[in-house]
Amino acid sequence: MRLDWSTLALQTVNFAVLAWLLYRFLYRPVLRMIDARRAEVQKQYDDTAKIQADVKARLAEIEAERSGIVAERTATLKAAAAQAEELAAARRSKAEREAGALMDATRRTLAREREEALAEARRSALDLGVDVARRLLSEIPMESRAAVWLDRIEHYLAGLDEPRRREIGTALDGGGVLRVVTAAALPEGVAAEWRRRLARALGDGLDIEFDTDPALVAGAELHFPHAILRFSWRSALDAMRTEIEGHDNAG
């Protein structure tokens, strides 16, 4: 047995060449294809993982949005409730103010109407009293009534001081006329009695005229050229009416 060195060298070279050729025509193509397929699978896996990550991220976003929506809804409802409550309170306050103002206005109106009704009632009562007094006076004889009024006029004129009485007499001296106004015409005898007693009180030579004014109700008025002495009920009633109206205005 002998070792053939040339065969040994040839077989060594042959094997090296075979290894290179198989690498060129077998291993490299197959491995390249396997790597490509693995890369494709890995790419698909990565794409899938990316899609999964995207889906997870999108889900997280949706979840966050949903949470935000819920929170926003809660906040909106809360704000709306607070706003509604505030609006209701404002409206309630306004209504209370308006109701108060209306009640005050109503109270004032009622008070005014009550005052007006009261004044009207007073005026009616006054008018009624005047009517009643007029009717009652009509039942009293004119002579009796005239005597009372004349007594009162005399008493007044007697109570005047001298300068005042002289002033009245001076006004009548120059041809002035004293006009005596009564609510009803005086009988002839009563008129003469009035002339006599007024002349005694104011001086002789008086020119006296008698006149009637039903508005006087009762009593008489002495109309001098420059002054009027009122002893009628009209003046008293006017004073009362003025007092009543003044009371009404004050009320």
Added chain:
Amino acid sequence: MGRSPLSTEVLFHLGPVAITSAVVTTWAIMLLLVLGSWLATRRLRPHPDRLQAMLEVVVMGIADQIREITRKDGRPQLPLLGTLFIYLVTANVCGLLPGVNAPTATLETPAALALIVFASVHYYGVRAHGPLGYLAKFAKPKLIMLPLNILSEITRTFSMMVRLFGNVMSGEFVLALVVALAGLFLPIPLMVLEALVGVVQAYIFTVLAAVFIGAAIGDTEAA
């Protein structure tokens, strides 16, 4: 069967170089493997057919086996170890064909393969850890172990060569004896057994080469 099975048959000469039957058979095997590979891989597709699937299973099976042995990516060693296994299987089995002698049944072919494995082991070791780092592993665990380690590197490679040569040569020798003594059909079971032995020997040779390369890479790393 007039010649010794240990002798090398010279078919012709290329100048001063004698071309033996083992070399010619190796060329034929090379042509067959390269042509078959080219035909099988020229139209690879992303969705493999049966042939492509078988090719991928074989290639990836060898690569996975290398990775399991060396515990590293098996692709750098795939051209060497894969070709070693495929060539050895083909070479061992082709001896069953009438008139064909297995190249591995002659001493030169296992010797060439062992020589390549020997060189490759040290090449990968030096490339992985540098010349000094790789040489330092021979002095471990003690410096006195240096001659023994160097001797072990040579003897284990020699044993690989002798094991392959002895098994294939003896199988062919026994098969030739049986055919000569018993006729044509009787040795068929023995031929099947010889084919099995050829595959197993190819596997053993390849696995040992992978173990040596893995040790050359891994031992220095571990140190």
